Amino acid sequence: MTERKGCVLSLTDDPGAESDTPEAEAATKQLVFNAAERLFALHGFQNVSVRDITAEAGVNLASVNYHFGSKDALLFEIFKRRTQQLNRERARMLHEATDRNSGKPPVREILTALFTPPLRWLDPANDQRISLQFLIRARSEGTADIRAALGSDVSHLKRFADALIATRPDLPVGEVYWRLHFILGMIHQNRFMELDRLHVLSEGQTREGEIDALLERMLNFAEAGFTA
Amino acid sequence: MTERKGCVLSLTDDPGAESDTPEAEAATKQLVFNAAERLFALHGFQNVSVRDITAEAGVNLASVNYHFGSKDALLFEIFKRRTQQLNRERARMLHEATDRNSGKPPVREILTALFTPPLRWLDPANDQRISLQFLIRARSEGTADIRAALGSDVSHLKRFADALIATRPDLPVGEVYWRLHFILGMIHQNRFMELDRLHVLSEGQTREGEIDALLERMLNFAEAGFTA
DNA sequence: GTCTATATCGAGATAGAC
């Protein structure tokens, strides 16, 4: 097992910036990053070997260890980057919603800030579709590092929880947390596998082409559930 | 890769019966079955080796292959058994609800039939708690066999879908399927990992000791979402 | 920085004694 620098997963700072070519990094590194994300998202972490990744990327076998240190570290780096991106988008939308509503955004706007970024990523017309699948998979199949990061870092969710609590002073806060929990489950259900199964079950009566329509559906369901 | 008998996963018949000792099967087989289920549920399929299983069971290394054929086949057998158990309980409850309501059970009773069996299993006072974790994990981390079975066999869900559709003749059926999809996501969210994370986030304001209370919460949320 | 060749290990599966 390779040691990793003792850096805490921070959700706000992002040394790698927006661009996919942070500094003057080797192009190889990006090729590996993208190939790995794609293969992990499609087939699961444990079912993809370093050989698969380097073959898909068209680079040599040693690249993964040279650029990332180990297979596990590569996985963690992808996870960190995508998590930061997603949470930054969510935080920005929540911030805007707060500003628009003099500090007390209504439930539906809070949920919109939570749902919209992952739903945008899910759009079949979007490259990031694969990144969202990666994140959802990493959540259940990830390494010990990832599980630790997920378990300990909940600061981004805290802001959403607080906003929701403020809308329902009548409810015990525990109850609000449980409802947030159900709402998050709705997002995690957007895996390829579950979506495919849904389409089989409904015999084609469900289609996920229209992301706006899906967002609307999710908002309707979650808002009604939360406001119950 | 070992070949498996071309048996289709049927959700109604159950050659192994209720008991944990089907016939006069070797006690070893049951020890392996239980140890494997437990370790898979706790650590994930790919992170548990045949050696781990046999060590935990206190039997020799060759038992897995002798009794089950292969590691993959063992996993599939556990999956099949638990899936049948769970779906039989659900089917029975739906049947009873249908009888009680002259063929047209209301939404809340349909959802109760869907939620109650897994929630009962989730009870910390219950041994089956581990079986439920196994099933949830198998859903995302399972082998190709399991994915195929999940993807093709949706007959048990079909009955729930039909019952829900009957309660809402006003809605396009596609819409009903989507809402059922969200509801299923709520169930899958009951993984140890997600529950632990929730308890961290809420700083102890959520507790899962009271299964009845959780069932009530889930029903309230899902019913409101579905009826929206 | 990049690649080839290889070291090293741990996995699942199996042969054959008891």
Added chain:
DNA sequence: GTCTATCTCGATATAGAC
């Protein structure tokens, strides 16, 4: 039926040439 000893393979990681 059960166990020990072993086969075989595929994995990650690395050494060292270019």
